[in-house]
Amino acid sequence: MPRLGLAVPIDGLGFTESLELALEAERLGYTDAWAYEVNGSDGFTPLAWLAARSTTLRLGISLVPVFTRPPALLAMSSASLHHLSGGRFVLGLGSSSPNVVDRWMGGEHSRPLTRVRETVEAVRLALSGDKAAYRGTTLRMDDFRLGLPGAQVPIQLGALGPRMYRQAGAIGDGVITVFNTAAATPALLEDFYAGAAEAGRDPSTLDVVSKLFVAVDEDLDDLRPMLQRFLTGYGTVPAYNALLRRQGFAAEASAMADAWADGRRADAMAAVTDELLRALIVCGSAAECAEQLGGFVEAGVRTLLVAPITAATGDERRARLEHTIEAVARMIDTVAVDTGETPELY
Structure with missing residues (x-):
């Protein structure tokens, strides 16, 4: 059976209101809540709120741009959430886009493939708890020692193109996808699995998270x-x-x-x-949505990350979003396909 996550915050709802719905989703059987950052909330703050109030949700970020925080700070935030949540945190890293990095954040979006790889390497060193130094071509870290106990934090990578998919398979604990169709997902994942195979890794232990925009009825x-x-x-x-x-x-x-x-x-x-x-x-009826979600699972997605959407406005908006969240929870058993034994992730 696939994991089932809720993307928060939810567009069109208040910040705290969205997080309260994530707690309700946990009671409905959702296994995950994943935050994101574009130009609203940062990715870590909502997960800290959920870490203190939830009990079983895996808490992920999909994703943090590698150009907007240095590795030492990423390690500090990740270790904090790891310990607050009892080990339920997953760090998602990606290259983002020039518009976000260059124009909004005043950085430089350069050599994204290298920057992602070097950030993963440096963050893992910093999370070890030992004194860490790293010299790459796009970043450096000198004599950093984490002031919290070391933490084994899974790191997943966001991917759009073939090279990043391959790198995610080679060095990530999973891949995070968005705007992928069910029909094209197997072909997109070929590079991910090829990267894992080249690195001598077992692909069945790696996660595939797909953020899906869902509107039931x-x-x-x-x-x-x-x-x-x-x-x-x-x-x-x-x-x-x-x-x-x-x-x-x-x-x-x-x-x-x-x-x-x-x-x-x-x-x-x-x-x-x-x-x-x-x-x-x-989009469509509950039966139609279940069929579509099943197509993603059959295509290789292991975590369905639901971003509920609606055309409703005003007071009706929350009710429609809640309907989608609840409907997906009810249909999750029907979208599972026989893919063999699925090991517990992390």
């Missing part, structure tokens, strides 16, 4: 305007645009990027076709 016609705006914001970023191309949506990706570059925002959003929406968004 919602009408696609109602969701379409919101989703077109949302997907255009990502699909015009080169790395995400390339991901869409690799999954068979080259025409949509080209139309979206060309229109955006010309300043034709409406045309860029119109390039998000219903075919693309149906491939990327889990």
Whole structure:
């Protein structure tokens, strides 16, 4: 059976309100809660809140950009959450994008593949509890000693392209995916498993987390305007645009990027076709959503990370989001497929 996670905070809800829903999700049988950081909450703070109030949830970040925090600080935050949660924390690292790193954070998004690898190596050294020094080509750390007990914190890597998938298999404890279709997921994971094999690792011990936007009993016609705006914001970023191309949506990706570059925002959003929406968004009746989620599990996803969405506004919004969270909890037994014995992760 796959693990089932809730992505928090939930768009359109108050910060604390979202975290309270994560506690309710735990009571419903969810195994995980994963925070994220873009331009709202940081990724660590909501997990500290949940660490103090939850009992069984695995708490992950999907993900922290490697360019916005030095390895020593990442180790400090990770060790803190590890000890607060009784060992339930998972650190997710990724390269993010030039818009976030360069424009918003004032950093430099350069040599992302190398920076991710070096950050993983340096963070693991720092988490050992021994005095640690690291010299790489993109970062350094001199004579750092963690002031907390050492911690064995799993580190998963976010991946969009083949090289990062391969690196995640080689050095990560799992891979974190987003905007992958069920049909394309097996092909995307080939590089992940190849990286694991080349490093002499057992792929069955590694996690595959897919963040999935889910709307149960919602009408696609109602969701379409919101989703077109949302997907255009990502699909015009080169790395995400390339991901869409690799999954068979080259025409949509080209139309979206060309229109955006010309300043034709409406045309860029119109390039998000219903075919693309149906491939990327889990939407429909409970039975239809269960079938779609089952497709991701059959494709190799081991942790379904649900980001509930709705077209509802006002007082109805929370009720609709709660409906999706509860409906997915009820259907989780039906989305399990016979993939053989699944070892406990971590």
